[in-house]
Amino acid sequence: MKTIVAADLLKLLAARHARDMFVPECRTGGALDEYHQRLDAWAIKRSWAHPQVIGYEIKISRADFLQDDKWRGYLPYCNEFYFVCPPSFIQRDELPEDAGLLWASTNAVKLYTKKRAPYRDVKIPESLWRSIIFSRVTIKGEPTGSGAREYWAEWLAERKVDEEFGWRVGRNIRQVVETQITAVAGENYVLKRQIATYKDIRQFLDLHGIPVDNSIHQFSAKRKVEALVRAVPNGLLQTLTHAQQGLERAHAALTALSNNQSEEEVR
Known part of the structure; x- marks a missing residue:
């Protein structure tokens, strides 16, 4: 040292x-x-x-x-x-x-x-x-002649540096703010979608007499939904889905047959 x-x-x-x-x-x-x-x-x-x-x-x-x-x-x-x-x-x-x-x-x-x-x-x-x-202290006169030019040239150079620094800081701040605004907008969009979904669920529960206004009702609603789930036999939803798909295929076939008959009558 x-x-x-x-x-x-x-x-x-x-x-x-x-x-x-x-x-x-x-x-x-x-x-x-x-x-x-x-x-x-x-x-x-x-x-x-x-x-x-x-x-x-x-x-x-x-x-x-x-x-x-x-x-x-x-x-x-x-x-x-x-x-x-x-x-x-x-x-x-x-x-x-x-x-x-x-x-x-x-x-x-x-x-x-x-x-x-x-x-x-x-x-x-x-x-x-x-x-x-x-x-x-040594007294000096005001800048004159070539000395004045050098003085003001240096002053302008420093001012330019300060302005460029301020511009860079302002640009960085603007970029940060724009990024945050974009992020908040995305979060707001997701929240709006979630709120719309919650409203649909709320309307469905109200329609079936399952209130959710307070913590007691929320607990009751949870019990009722669990009871409904338990009331549905295992495999019933899958069976109904298959049946729906079969009806859709039958409807498509009947529609095609009807269209063919209409074309033959026109001939």
């Missing part, structure tokens, strides 16, 4: 916030402010609608974690707070409710969220913003 150092974890955090504003070794106030603290890393999502400020404390020593009591001073400066450590250095059940936990992979190429930090709706102190602006 690779020996993971603080620089490895800081590099992973920077990659995690590649599209955000990321500040390593972030002071919470000016250099002359005797009360300022220093977060190992601080990040803010680039969103006006859903601002999210995240603070990080890197731990590569168990003893350092167990003895640390200054981390609560970081909470006013972020909406979410995480400890970041090598795998298994800190366990989920060791953390207070206010903190989340990130583990690095054993080869230090990826971070895993072991416990999600709760979001706290806090107003970030002005001293932190001043520290970042004065110490870390």
Whole structure:
């Protein structure tokens, strides 16, 4: 297993916030402010609608974690707070409710969220913003010239990717819905056929004085049907079927004979 150092974890955090504003070794106030603290890393999502400020404390020593009591001073400066450590250095059940936990992979190429930090709706102190602006920010002008073309080309490319992704998601949802509608329609057809059959049976039972309105009547109906079945002698149904078939054949023969006689009279 690779020996993971603080620089490895800081590099992973920077990659995690590649599209955000990321500040390593972030002071919470000016250099002359005797009360300022220093977060190992601080990040803010680039969103006006859903601002999210995240603070990080890197731990590569168990003893350092167990003895640390200054981390609560970081909470006013972020909406979410995480400890970041090598795998298994800190366990989920060791953390207070206010903190989340990130583990690095054993080869230090990826971070895993072991416990999600709760979001706290806090107003970030002005001293932190001043520290970042004065110490870390470089003012850039609006995109112009060839730089502007590259900026808007990238923006349009990202927008196209988002639109294509939305179209694919919508198509998949539509296919699922259509499949479910077809399945429900088939089930409804089968149910309608079954209900029609049950109605015919109900009418037949009513016609023969066998009510089935409630559980008592249903039990009585079952007894009566069983009695009728027992009342029919063995082989009677087969005998009647054969007789019906014989009558049908005789009727066909008589019909054919009558047709032949009619043809001879016409001649």
